[in-house]
Amino acid sequence: MPDLPTLRPALAGEPALDSTTIALQALPEGHLLQIMGATERAVVEAAIAAAGLEGSDVREAGYRQWYVVGDKQLSSKTLRELTSALPAGTFLSDQSHGRVRIRLSGPHATKLLSTGTAVDLHDAAFPEGRSAITLFGHLSVHLTRKSAAGFELIVLRSFAEALYEELHAHAA
Amino acid sequence: MASLITCPHCGQRPKEEFTIKGDAGLARPAPDAGADVWYDYVYLRDNPKGLHKEYWHHSSGCRRWLIVERDTVTHKVHSVSDAALAKLGGAA
Numbered sequence: 662m663p664d665l666p667t668l669r670p671a672l673a674g675e676p677a678l679d680s681t682t683i684a685l686q687a688l689p690e691g692h693l694l695q696i697m698g699a700t701e702r703a704v705v706e707a708a709i710a711a712a713g714l715e716g717s718d719v720r721e722a723g724y725r726q727w728y729v730v731g732d733k734q735l736s737s738k739t740l741r742e743l744t745s746a747l748p749a750g751t752f753l754s755d756q757s758h759g760r761v762r763i764r765l766s767g768p769h770a771t772k773l774l775s776t777g778t779a780v781d782l783h784d785a786a787f788p789e790g791r792s793a794i795t796l797f798g799h800l801s802v803h804l805t806r807k808s809a810a811g812f813e814l815i816v817l818r819s820f821a822e823a824l825y826e827e828l829h830a831h832a833a
Numbered sequence: 834m835a836s837l838i839t840c841p842h843c844g845q846r847p848k849e850e851f852t853i854k855g856d857a858g859l860a861r862p863a864p865d866a867g868a869d870v871w872y873d874y875v876y877l878r879d880n881p882k883g884l885h886k887e888y889w890h891h892s893s894g895c896r897r898w899l900i901v902e903r904d905t906v907t908h909k910v911h912s913v914s915d916a917a918l919a920k921l922g923g924a925a
Contacts, residue, residue: 683908722913723842723897724897779849781845794893795843795846795894796849796852
């Protein structure tokens with residue numbers, strides 16, 4: 662059907678930034694699944710392993726909520742497998758189309774982020790693998806520390822351009 | 834106004850991340866309680882001096898409803914708990 666909208670990456674056409682002090686890049690719009698329920702992280706990790714999603718990352722996203730993220734797009738079969746691997750009372754919502762990931766890294770990344778968010782980003786308070794939902798300016802973002810100087814931001818798709826351009830302007 | 838709230842799920846966050854609903858001590862009247870009682874419940878609020886319990890929603894964080902007990906005179910926050918978990922009797 663020609664009138665169906667074709668999926669276009671939200672940040673297609675936005676320039677990546679790569680300098681010695683800071684790097685900014687839009688990540689592939691693979692999968693981003695929200696999992697909610699009275700369960701634990703280990704159970705969610707076991708379920709994604711059972712569904713063959715070893716490369717996916719599980720991130721805390723609030724009380725009893727997690728995001729499962731990865732670069733690959735998932736088939737509906739894999740989604741069904743994952744849904745059935747989750748325990749009863751735990752639910753999955755596919756947010757791949759609705760949220761966009763942005764990577765920010767480099768020695769100045771922490772300083773740049775701290776201009777927009779109130780979360781304490783010191784290594785001791787926000788170590789590798791830790792996630793937080795917070796505001797960057799007026800935009801709600803999910804922030805994860807991936808490495809000592811590398812962060813990933815998850816933002817609602819319609820706010821992705823605004824956030825990216827703001828980060829780009831601050832970083833340049 | 835208290836400017837830093839320690840969310841039981843997210844840690845210390847600024848008040849900009851929250852939405853305040855108001856008095857957490859209100860009891861919903863019975864459906865047939867009468868217009869005066871309902872008017873009171875819907876529109877009339879105390880303006881307490883001192884300790885006050887309020888519902889705060891961590892709208893730009895974990896999206897949980899919290900009960901914040903704060904002092905309206907000193908702006909000190911005395912306790913923050915998860916409203917749903919407190920109702921269930923569990924600790925946040």
